[in-house]
Amino acid sequence: MATITLEGVSKAFKGKPAVDGVDLSIDDGQFLIIVGPSGCGKTTTLRMLAGFERPTSGVVRIGGRVMNDVPPKDRDLAMVFQNYALFPHMTVAKNLAFGMRVRRVDRKVIDREVASIASMLGIEALLGRKPAELSGGERQRVALGRALLRKPKAFLLDEPLSNLDAALRAQMRFELKRIHAQFPVTTVYVTHDQVEAMTMADRIALMEGGRLQQVAAPEVLYSEPANTFVAGFVGSPKINLIPGQVVRDARRPTIRSMSCDIPVDGTAGAVLASLPHDNVVIGLRPEELRPRRPATGGLPAVRGVIELIEPLGSETHVALRVGGHVLTCKCPPRAGLEVGSEISVEFDPEHMKVFDGDTGMRLG
Amino acid sequence: MTVAPHRDEPPGEAAARPGAGGGAAPRGTAFPAAARRLRTKVLPAIIGNLAMTIIGVIFLLPLAWLILAAFNPHASPGVVTPRFSLANFTQALQSGASGAIMNSLYLAGVSTVIATVVSTLAGYVLSRHYVPLKGAALVVIIFLTGLPVTLLLIPIYQIFVSIGWLDSPFYTSLVLAATSVPFAIWLLKNFIDQVPREFEEAAAIEGSGQFRVLLTVVVPLIMPGVLVSAILTFINSWGAFLIPLVLDANPSDTPGAVGIYQFMSANGQVQFGPLAAYGILFSLPVIILYLISSRWLSGGFSFAGGIKG
Ligand SMILES: Nc1ncnc2c1ncn2[C@@H]1O[C@H](COP(=O)(O)OP(=O)(O)OP(=O)(O)O)[C@@H](O)[C@H]1O
Ligand SMILES: [Mg+2]
Numbered sequence: 001m002a003t004i005t006l007e008g009v010s011k012a013f014k015g016k017p018a019v020d021g022v023d024l025s026i027d028d029g030q031f032l033i034i035v036g037p038s039g040c041g042k043t044t045t046l047r048m049l050a051g052f053e054r055p056t057s058g059v060v061r062i063g064g065r066v067m068n069d070v071p072p073k074d075r076d077l078a079m080v081f082q083n084y085a086l087f088p089h090m091t092v093a094k095n096l097a098f099g100m101r102v103r104r105v106d107r108k109v110i111d112r113e114v115a116s117i118a119s120m121l122g123i124e125a126l127l128g129r130k131p132a133e134l135s136g137g138e139r140q141r142v143a144l145g146r147a148l149l150r151k152p153k154a155f156l157l158d159e160p161l162s163n164l165d166a167a168l169r170a171q172m173r174f175e176l177k178r179i180h181a182q183f184p185v186t187t188v189y190v191t192h193d194q195v196e197a198m199t200m201a202d203r204i205a206l207m208e209g210g211r212l213q214q215v216a217a218p219e220v221l222y223s224e225p226a227n228t229f230v231a232g233f234v235g236s237p238k239i240n241l242i243p244g245q246v247v248r249d250a251r252r253p254t255i256r257s258m259s260c261d262i263p264v265d266g267t268a269g270a271v272l273a274s275l276p277h278d279n280v281v282i283g284l285r286p287e288e289l290r291p292r293r294p295a296t297g298g299l300p301a302v303r304g305v306i307e308l309i310e311p312l313g314s315e316t317h318v319a320l321r322v323g324g325h326v327l328t329c330k331c332p333p334r335a336g337l338e339v340g341s342e343i344s345v346e347f348d349p350e351h352m353k354v355f356d357g358d359t360g361m362r363l364g
Numbered sequence: 365m366t367v368a369p370h371r372d373e374p375p376g377e378a379a380a381r382p383g384a385g386g387g388a389a390p391r392g393t394a395f396p397a398a399a400r401r402l403r404t405k406v407l408p409a410i411i412g413n414l415a416m417t418i419i420g421v422i423f424l425l426p427l428a429w430l431i432l433a434a435f436n437p438h439a440s441p442g443v444v445t446p447r448f449s450l451a452n453f454t455q456a457l458q459s460g461a462s463g464a465i466m467n468s469l470y471l472a473g474v475s476t477v478i479a480t481v482v483s484t485l486a487g488y489v490l491s492r493h494y495v496p497l498k499g500a501a502l503v504v505i506i507f508l509t510g511l512p513v514t515l516l517l518i519p520i521y522q523i524f525v526s527i528g529w530l531d532s533p534f535y536t537s538l539v540l541a542a543t544s545v546p547f548a549i550w551l552l553k554n555f556i557d558q559v560p561r562e563f564e565e566a567a568a569i570e571g572s573g574q575f576r577v578l579l580t581v582v583v584p585l586i587m588p589g590v591l592v593s594a595i596l597t598f599i600n601s602w603g604a605f606l607i608p609l610v611l612d613a614n615p616s617d618t619p620g621a622v623g624i625y626q627f628m629s630a631n632g633q634v635q636f637g638p639l640a641a642y643g644i645l646f647s648l649p650v651i652i653l654y655l656i657s658s659r660w661l662s663g664g665f666s667f668a669g670g671i672k673g
Contacts, residue, residue, distance in 0.1 A: 052565050072568040079569045085562035088670035089584040098580075099570035131669030139669065146570075163672070 002063030002153040002186055003028050004049065009058030010210075011044050018044045020210035022058070026203075029184035033197045035233070036207035042190040043082055045207070046156050049188060051075050063153060078147040082158040082190075084139050086131040086146075092118075093127040096145050117145045120175060122168075136163040144172070148179065154186040161196065169193075173200060194236060198222070206230055228360040231283045231353060237317055237328045239283045243357060246278045255354065257282050258302045258322050268354045268364025279357025286317065288351045289329040291337070292344040301346035302327070306339050320345065433640035440636055452641035456627075461642050463616070464623035469649065470533055471608060471619055472601040475540035479597045480590060483545055487552030488578055492564075502553075508546035517610055524611055531614045539611060540604055544597035551596075555589030556582060560671050585667065591657045599650055620646045 004026040011019040019041040026032045034042045047053045048060055051072035060067045067075060078099075086095050096114045105113075118124045121141040131139055140163045147155060160176075161169045177200055180187060191197055197204050198218045205215045206229075213233075214226040225231035231239045244257030253269035255262045262282070264272055272280070292301050304322035311333065318337060320327045329345055331337065354363045433439035437451040495501060520539060521530075529535040559582060567577045583590060605621045612618075624646065627639040 050565070050569055072565065073571050073573060075569070076571075077569055079566070081562055081566060083562060083672040084670065085560070085566040086670050087563060087566070087581060088667045098567070102567075102571045102576065132666075134669060136672065139672070146566075150570075 003061075004154060004186055004188065005059075005061040006045075006048075007059040007061070009045075009048060009055045009060060011041075011048060011053055012056045017210050019048070019055075022207075022210075022212050024205060024212060024215060026186055026188065029186055031180055031187045031189065031200060031202045032205060033189045033191060033201035033203070034205045034207060035191055035194070035197045036213075037233075038192070040207045041210040042207060043158055044210075046079070046158050046188060046190055049154075050077055050079050050156055076153045077156055078150040078152040078154075079156040080143050080147045080158055080160040082162075084131075084143040086139055086142055088131050091128055091130055092123065092134070092142050095131070095142055096127075096149060098146065099150055113149055117149055121145050121172075137165065137168060140164060141172075151183065152185065154188065157187065157189045159190055159192065162192065169196075176200065194234065198234075206233060208233075224362075225283070225353065226362055228281055228283070228355050231355070231362075235285060237286045237330065239285050239353075240289070240325075240327045241281050241283050241355075242325050242327070244280050244282050246272055246275060246280060248278070255280055255282060258325060260300050260302050262300045262349050262352065264349060264352075264354060266350075266364060271363045272354070275356070275363070277358060280363070281355040281357050281360070283353035283355060284327070284347055285351070286328045286330040288347050289327060289345040290347070291329070291331055291335060292346045299346040299348055301344045303342060303344045305342050306337055309337055309339055430640050430643055433636050434644050435641075437637055439640060452637035453645070455635075455638045456642040456645060459626060459638070460618075460623060461620070461645055464618055464620040465646060465649070467533065467617055468602055468619040468621065468646075471537045471540060471604070472598045474534065474537040475544065475601040476594050476598045478538065479541040479544045479548055480594045482541070483548035483552050483593060484578075484583065484590060486545075486549045487556055488582060490549065490553045491556035492561075502550070505546045505550055509550065513543050513607060517606060521610055529611075531612050531617070533612060533617050536608050536611045536617075537601065539607055540601040541597070543604075543607070544593075544600050548593040548597060551593050552586065552589055555586040559585050560667060562671060563667070588661050591660055595653060595657060598653060602650060 004024075006022050006024040009019060009022045010017060022041075022045060024032075034045060036042055044053060048055050049062070049067075051067065051070060055068060062075060062077075087098065090098070093114055096117060097110045100110045100113065114127070115124070118127055121144065123138060123141050123145065126134060126138055126142070131142070134142065140160065144157075144160050147157065147160075161172050164172060173196060189196075189200065201218055203215060204218055204221050206213045206221065208229055214221060214230045216224070216226075221230060221234050225234065228241055232241060242257050244255040244262075247254040247256050247261060250261070253264045253272040255264055255272070263269075302322045304320040304327065306318055307321050307326065308319035310317040310319075314333060316331045316333050316335060316337070318329045318331050320329055320343070327345070337343065355361060356363055429441075434452055435448050435450070437447075437449045439452070489495065490498060490502065524530045524535065563581050563585065564577050567581045572580065603621050604619070608617070608619050609622050620642075624639065624642050627635045627642060
């Protein structure tokens with residue numbers, strides 16, 4: 001078990017930066033999840049931790065020790081590769097046992113451990129097969145099992161559940177959390193899946209274009225996004241990001257957007273007054289937009305035409321055209337809405353997020 | 365050798381399916397279509413097969429002669445059916461064939477092991493590590509592949525004289541290995557190039573050092589390449605004539621390829637029968653080697669299942 005720190009770590013391939021000035025510190029036993037769009041540098045970051053890529057600049061520490069020149073075999077890490085990297089010439093059992101055989105673990109112990117991990121992952125029946133004879137999901141579980149058979153300083157897991165069906169994925173999520181609770185080994189986990197990130201992570205690091213956008217606990221990432229990219233990446237359906245203008249001559253700090261004057265209180269309001277320009281972007285989560293009930297409490301509201309209704313059973317997503325913008329609203333099921341009809345939605349400005357329109361950074 | 369008939373489909377089948385060959389023609393016009401088919405498909409196929417059969421016979425004749433002559437105590441350069449007899453084999457064995465074949469086995473075996481180990485290590489380094497002037501080194505290696513041994517033999521002989529390595533089967537097999545190493549390096553490097561690095565990375569992160577990675581992951585994955593390289597080295601050393609002739613004058617070390625000459629010159633005339641028998645005995649180990657390794661080679665070279673996508 002160990003802390004992991006990245007200090008100004010960059011990696012360029014032929015001059016093109018893949019990871020750019022990443023500063024990140026992961027506490028001992030923490031479950032950190034790296035998320036971000038495809039090609040943002042998640043795998044490259046993990047490979048630098050593992051020692052397969054040497055950082056172009058910056059320092060990688062594991063357990064306080066500088067790792068830049070330590071070869072992978074001496075780092076005492078376990079890794080699940082994005083593409084599995086199962087040994088094609090070995091059976092599943094041999095693949096699972098590989099690390100223990102390297103460490104000359106007793107045969108009986110190996111057999112016992114392999115059997116127990118195989119039953120946890122539901123692959124007991126496959127132990128005698130070669131990787132070519134497995135399905136994608138089965139291969140992925142073998143790859144996961146090979147890593148989990150270790151008690152390393154840290155786990156590096158690159159999309160370890162990406163190829164499993166929904167039910168199996170939920171079950172494996174649960175198993176991984178259980179293992180982590182039992183043996184709190186520092187874990188760096190890469191995923192595309194927001195649900196995985198939100199449910200499993202102690203902290204989430206959101207990357208884009210090789211840079212860290214924000215590192216925070218899941219709830220904080222959701223409620224306090226640092227910029228428009230983070231706000232847009234976290235949450236489903238996506239947050240509504242609508243441009244607006246600061247109203248300078250109002251008595252309270254106010255933003256005009258979609259022909260509606262929205263009062264802004266608190267720190268965001270104070271920052272607004274000192275903004276050198278008038279461009280802002282407001283962020284409204286779909287669940288914070290409610291069809292206006294007959295009696296209203298004086299909340300700001302906008303009127304629009306329903307363009308699309310997506311009933312999901314437990315809730316209904318509604319696309320509402322307001323002027324030149326389309327807002328997504330999360331409505332209760334069977335709300336009696338019709339495509340083409342006009343409705344008003346209201347929202348509480350207190351939950352609204354305000355971003356600098358030029359830089360995308362959050363205000364307040 | 366059987367020449368596989370190069371036929372797309374049996375004619376009967378084509379007639380049964382109106383849509384095939386002649387297009388969707390009505391039954392009445394099927395006959396001209398069949399005639400055209402005869403002209404454009406069947407005739408060239410017959411000519412092609414005939415040509416291949418003739419070429420096959422030309423290749424098979426010497427082999428037929430070898431086998432027939434070996435069992436004919438009165439063998440001559442012509443192909444004649446023999447009265448079956450093993451006399452030639454006895455004579456070949458009595459004149460030292462078994463000892464010569466043992467010597468050949470030693471030379472070929474030792475040089476194969478040495479060349480394969482050296483080439484695997486060199487191929488791995490050339491494939492995976494930073495080597496200064498790697499491109500130039502590879503060009504030199506390919507150049508060495510084509511260099512005639514005859515050219516090097518005199519200097520090698522002089523070196524052997526000065527360090528006292530002459531008349532030693534082991535040092536002779538070193539030279540035999542050296543003649544095979546360039547091609548083997550080049551072959552094995554290309555095989556290793558095809559192995560995805562993730563396999564080695566997976567082994568390394570599990571704690572394997574370089575040698576263990578090479579032995580437990582890389583070598584098993586390139587086994588077909590290692591076998592091909594080993595077989596080529598073996599055959600090269602097995603048939604080597606000039607190198608053992610020059611470097612090892614000890615009569616008890618004479619390998620088969622050199623020993624076979626006694627039947628060509630003894631008493632001033634060629635002894636065809638024992639020569640053929642000796643030839644068959646001499647080629648048996650190589651044939652056995654092919655048979656054993658074909659089981660491994662047929663598995664092919666693939667990483668199926670190891671890597672996604
Ligand atoms: N060996 C390499 N040589 C050149 N460019 C590379 C190499 N590895 C990665 N890159 C580039 O670096 C960038 C980051 O790649 P990386 O694999 O880290 O993305 P990722 O976040 O893991 O994406 P995904 O979610 O699709 O797996 C990409 O633009 C990729 O093309
Ligand atoms: Mg990746």
